[in-house]
Amino acid sequence: MGARLPVSIRDVALRAGVSVGTVSNVLNRPDEVSADSVVRVSRAIEELGYVRNDAARKLRAGVSTTVGFVVLDGQNPFYNDVVRGAEDEASRHGIAVLYGNTDEDPARERLYLDLFEEQQVRGVLIAPYGDITARLQKLRARGIATVLVDRFSGDGRFSSVSVDSVVGGRMAVEHLIEAGRRRIAFVGGPFDIRQVNDRLAGARVAAEDSGAHIDLEVVATSAMTVEDGVAAGARILARPRREWPDALFAANDLLALGLLQSLVVEGRMLVPDDIAIIGFDDISFAAAAAVPLSSIRQPSRMIGRTALRIVLEEAADPDSIPRQTVFQPELVVRASTRPR
Amino acid sequence: MGARLPVSIRDVALRAGVSVGTVSNVLNRPDEVSADSVVRVSRAIEELGYVRNDAARKLRAGVSTTVGFVVLDGQNPFYNDVVRGAEDEASRHGIAVLYGNTDEDPARERLYLDLFEEQQVRGVLIAPYGDITARLQKLRARGIATVLVDRFSGDGRFSSVSVDSVVGGRMAVEHLIEAGRRRIAFVGGPFDIRQVNDRLAGARVAAEDSGAHIDLEVVATSAMTVEDGVAAGARILARPRREWPDALFAANDLLALGLLQSLVVEGRMLVPDDIAIIGFDDISFAAAAAVPLSSIRQPSRMIGRTALRIVLEEAADPDSIPRQTVFQPELVVRASTRPR
DNA sequence: GAAAATAGATGAATCGATTCAGGTCCGTTT
DNA sequence: AAACGGACCTGAATCGATTCATCTATTTTC
Numbered sequence: 001m002g003a004r005l006p007v008s009i010r011d012v013a014l015r016a017g018v019s020v021g022t023v024s025n026v027l028n029r030p031d032e033v034s035a036d037s038v039v040r041v042s043r044a045i046e047e048l049g050y051v052r053n054d055a056a057r058k059l060r061a062g063v064s065t066t067v068g069f070v071v072l073d074g075q076n077p078f079y080n081d082v083v084r085g086a087e088d089e090a091s092r093h094g095i096a097v098l099y100g101n102t103d104e105d106p107a108r109e110r111l112y113l114d115l116f117e118e119q120q121v122r123g124v125l126i127a128p129y130g131d132i133t134a135r136l137q138k139l140r141a142r143g144i145a146t147v148l149v150d151r152f153s154g155d156g157r158f159s160s161v162s163v164d165s166v167v168g169g170r171m172a173v174e175h176l177i178e179a180g181r182r183r184i185a186f187v188g189g190p191f192d193i194r195q196v197n198d199r200l201a202g203a204r205v206a207a208e209d210s211g212a213h214i215d216l217e218v219v220a221t222s223a224m225t226v227e228d229g230v231a232a233g234a235r236i237l238a239r240p241r242r243e244w245p246d247a248l249f250a251a252n253d254l255l256a257l258g259l260l261q262s263l264v265v266e267g268r269m270l271v272p273d274d275i276a277i278i279g280f281d282d283i284s285f286a287a288a289a290a291v292p293l294s295s296i297r298q299p300s301r302m303i304g305r306t307a308l309r310i311v312l313e314e315a316a317d318p319d320s321i322p323r324q325t326v327f328q329p330e331l332v333v334r335a336s337t338r339p340r
Numbered sequence: 341m342g343a344r345l346p347v348s349i350r351d352v353a354l355r356a357g358v359s360v361g362t363v364s365n366v367l368n369r370p371d372e373v374s375a376d377s378v379v380r381v382s383r384a385i386e387e388l389g390y391v392r393n394d395a396a397r398k399l400r401a402g403v404s405t406t407v408g409f410v411v412l413d414g415q416n417p418f419y420n421d422v423v424r425g426a427e428d429e430a431s432r433h434g435i436a437v438l439y440g441n442t443d444e445d446p447a448r449e450r451l452y453l454d455l456f457e458e459q460q461v462r463g464v465l466i467a468p469y470g471d472i473t474a475r476l477q478k479l480r481a482r483g484i485a486t487v488l489v490d491r492f493s494g495d496g497r498f499s500s501v502s503v504d505s506v507v508g509g510r511m512a513v514e515h516l517i518e519a520g521r522r523r524i525a526f527v528g529g530p531f532d533i534r535q536v537n538d539r540l541a542g543a544r545v546a547a548e549d550s551g552a553h554i555d556l557e558v559v560a561t562s563a564m565t566v567e568d569g570v571a572a573g574a575r576i577l578a579r580p581r582r583e584w585p586d587a588l589f590a591a592n593d594l595l596a597l598g599l600l601q602s603l604v605v606e607g608r609m610l611v612p613d614d615i616a617i618i619g620f621d622d623i624s625f626a627a628a629a630a631v632p633l634s635s636i637r638q639p640s641r642m643i644g645r646t647a648l649r650i651v652l653e654e655a656a657d658p659d660s661i662p663r664q665t666v667f668q669p670e671l672v673v674r675a676s677t678r679p680r
Numbered sequence: 681g682a683a684a685a686t687a688g689a690t691g692a693a694t695c696g697a698t699t700c701a702g703g704t705c706c707g708t709t710t
Numbered sequence: 711a712a713a714c715g716g717a718c719c720t721g722a723a724t725c726g727a728t729t730c731a732t733c734t735a736t737t738t739t740c
Contacts, residue, residue, distance in 0.1 A: 008726055019690045024728055034688065051482070054458040055398035056726035059695050064395075066438075066459075074424055075624065077417070084414055087441060091448070096455050098406075099439040101427060108431070115436050118394040119406075142391070226628045257628045265632060265675070284415065285625050288566045288597045292605060335605065348696055359720045364698055374718065396696035399725050 007050045016044035027052065058120065066096045067311060068116035070109060070126040072150075074101030075225070076254060077283040078300055079127065082149060085304025086125060093312060095122070104129050104223070117142060123311035125149050125304075130192070133157065145314035149307045151194060152324060159314060159322040161307040165195045168296040168329035169202020172249045172278050175294070175331055177210045179339040181247035181276055184214060187232050187259060188251025189221040196224075196251050199280060203249055217245065224251060229258015237267045246275055247337070253279035253286045256293055260336070264291065276337040292334035299327050347390045356384035367392065398460065406436045407651060408456035410449060410466040412490075414441030415565070416594060417623040418640055419467065422489060425644025426465060433652060435462070444469050444563070457482060463651035465489050465644075470532070473497065485654035489647045491534060492664060499654060499662040501647040505535045508636040508669035509542020512589045512618050515634070515671055517550045519679040521587035521616055524554060527572050527599060528591025529561040536564075536591050539620060543589055557585065564591055569598015577607045586615055587677070593619035593626045596633055600676070604631065616677040632674035639667050 013020045018037055025033045026041040044050070058064050069086055071079045083099060090097050098121060100112035106129060113135055116124055123145035126136070136146050136158060148160035176184055186203050188196045200218065207214040219236065221228040229250065236244060236259075250256035256279030263269045263277075271277055271291045279286060282297035306325055314320050353360045358377055365373045366381040384390070398404050409426055411419045423439060430437050438461060440452035446469060453475055456464055463485035466476070476486050476498060488500035516524055526543050528536045540558065547554040559576065561568040569590065576584065576599075590596035596619030603609045603617075611617055611631045619626060622637035646665055654660050 006726095009728095010726075020727080021690055021729080022688085025689085028728080032688080037689085049478070051454075051457050053399070053460065053726055055395045055404075055460060056695090057728075058395035059393070059399055059697090060726080060728045062695075074420060074427075075417070077415070080414060080420060084441065087414075091451060096438060096440070096452075096459075098436060100436070101424065111431060112436075114391075117391050119436075120393065120395060138389070226624060230628075257625070261628045261632070284566060285597070288570075288601045289629065292601070346696095349698090350696075360697080361699080361720060362718085365719090368698080372718080377718080393696055396725090397698075399727090400696080400698045402725075 007048045008053070009050070011048055012041065012044045012050050015048060016040040062120075064120050064122045065094060066098050066119065066121050067308065068098045068100065068112065068119070068121045068124045069149075070100050070102060070112045070116075070124065070128075072102060072104060072127040072129055073224075074103065076252070076281075077285060078252070078281040078298065079150075081283070081300035082127070082304040082307075085301030085306075086308040087304070088301070089305040089308040095308075095312070097308075102129065106130055110135065113139065117144065120144070122315045123147070125307050125311055127151065143318065145311050145318070147307045147311045147314070149303065152326065153322065156322055156324065159310050159324070161303050161310065161325045161327075163298045163303070163327045163329050165198035165329075166202040166205070168280060168298075169199035169204075169249070170206040171202070171329060171331045172199075172280065172296050173203040173206035173214075173216070174210070175333065175337060176247040176249065176276060176278060177206065177212065177214060179247075179272075179276060179337055182212065182214055183245040184247045184249060185217050185219050185236070185245040186249050186251070187219045187221060187229070187255055188224065189228075190223070191220070199249075199251050215245070221251075221255065224255050226254050226258040226261070229255035229260075230262045231258075233259045233262025233267070237263065237269075244275065248275060248277045250277065250279045253281045253283045253293065253295055255279065256295070256336075257285065257289055260289055260291060260293065272336050272338050278337050282332050286332075287334065289336075291336050294334045294337040295332050297330040297332045299330075303327065347388045348393070349390070351388055352381065352384045352390050355388060356380040402460075404460050404462045405434060406438050406459065406461050407648065408438045408440065408452065408459070408461045408464045409489075410440050410442060410452045410456075410464065410468075412442060412444060412467040412469055413564075414443065416592070416621075417625060418592070418621040418638065419490075421623070421640035422467075422644040422647075425641030425646075426648040427644070428641070429645040429648040435648075435652070437648075442469065446470055450475065453479065457484065460484070463487070463655045465647050465651055467491065483658065485651050485658070487647045487651045487654070489643065492666065493662065496662055496664065499650050499664070501643050501650065501665045501667075503638045503643070503667045503669050505538030505669075506542040506545070508620060508638075509539035509544075509589070510546040511542075511669060511671045512539075512620065512636050513543040513546035513554075513556070514550070515673065515677060516587040516589065516616060516618060517546065517552065517554060519587075519612075519616060519677055522552065522554055523585040524587045524589060525557050525559050525576070525585040526589050526591070527559045527561060527569070527595055528564065529568075530563070531560070539589075539591050555585070561591075561595065564595050566594050566598040566601070569595035569600075570602045571598075573599045573602025573607070577603065577609075584615065588615060588617045590617065590619045593621045593623045593633065593635055595619065596635070596676075597625065597629055600629055600631060600633065612676050612678050618677050622672050626672075627674065629676075631676050634674045634677040635672050637670040637672045639670075643667065 102108040153160040282295040286293040493500040622635040626633040
């Protein structure tokens, strides 16, 4: 067991009785090396407990085996699922995912991008908060591929993988209308997050196209956590009963769960009888809520997998043209919106 | 912005009219360099858009600025919180956290440890699944510090940061007994996970010490997800009514949420009137369940922060003695166990 | 059997930041 | 005025894997 710390490729070469070049070839292109050498080198590696020094490899070859992923909200299971998808795909390529959570803080966003740049990661996946086109352009100038996640790249300058939030918003409200609801409130914010706007826009389309007369009001929140949902619910409960909506469309599931808690537990309201609730994302807790939550499902793992695949392709071919991948969302109906 | 890809420390030196050594000193020990040089080098860095090459730095200095974190279950918000705590502390030290999710798969566990070894991370935090003492010992031989997270290091060979699960288990069941419950079921598994055993052991202690006659049965699950909780709930519901327990202690909150869903939604049981439920971890969704869930809180962020701090200290001083940090859990009472 | 082609191995040069032994300059001491 | 010390700089050597121009041995071709 007396393994000393530094075992370099030179030690392996010495032990196997070959040159360092040969050891490197065994490691990287075993088919260009005689079977005999492969065996001897492999044995030496085994015996010495040699582990490749990634720093040296990266320095010389200029190729990294990590990809960075900057995530907007690490507490949101939706993003965890996306990361998970990216990880799955990455491990298939022998790539590791460096993960940074920005918590909607632009300073942290910058911090992580700087860090990834120093690490010369092969590529960066990012679910951006504000507008960081300029920063990303600099990354690209350094030869680091970049893919936007959960965000459509309007000007087409970067590849992106997202879900059509407008369609999702429309689906949600069409479903509520079909279930007989007429006084609908959209709960979400802040509106400088692109997806929030899109989901509301979709909701408006559905309301207008329905033929029926639909009240669609907006209840703005400052973020999209469970706590914000609880607060929004309290505000709704504070109104005179006649002004209550009969359905809520929450911009994400965390908000929806907060609303559910506030209305059912504190407000003693019946869901879906008094009020229907639908969320967005379909995180795994949506199904597990005591009133199982209807939601607009995003193919979260698929989003992560796809984004990772694209970023690797772009890293391999720097001249590739950015492409926008847009998935369609899917309506998942559970108890919280069952027709009365 | 004609910024060319490779800007090295040499380019900066040239531009600033100093030697590479001076540039390096400005970067690493600015106080040993004249103010004039600092200014000129800083300006050159700015103008050229220079970014340090971490690979070269790591190769020469042998010091990495990343720490690896291998997590048992990336879908569990509890671990996300722990990671979050580690990240917070890390970013304070200019360190990044490489994050790998093993999903209770020993093969993935090995994969990530190999990867971290190649990267020569400064240290490794790990919430281990099985027994990986041997593997960790090898890491240590390579000079990589290691800290166990959420797991007490029985033999004291590694530092660890955990919560006293036995005390937590006792707290949970004492609380149930105080609330008047007598027929208690412990729901959890598999029992080769250390924490599960400990929590059950604590539960047994509470039952025995109570003086009253307490039924304490065990409902075993094969994992600890929401789905497993639902399944366990269904099994309980399938029994004749007289054999139902009047309280459930779930080994974690995911299980508890599943139980809640199964019993309330499908079983039409009233919580806490018919049956009380308490979980473990106090994840943020526990409070947001439609019947807010009582739970045993672990200081998750603090665990992450502490573990990171310790791993950095051990990396700085390889001869330091492993130490066990054990936090005390805390009872959080919500509606799901209110006395009748 | 000589020339040419092929397979395989070699080892010095290289990537970029850090380190450190040695140098320069200038003000202090004695 | 010589010796000394402190403040700063300098630049070659170094880390370890990869690459590639060269070399050697073997096989193929005519």
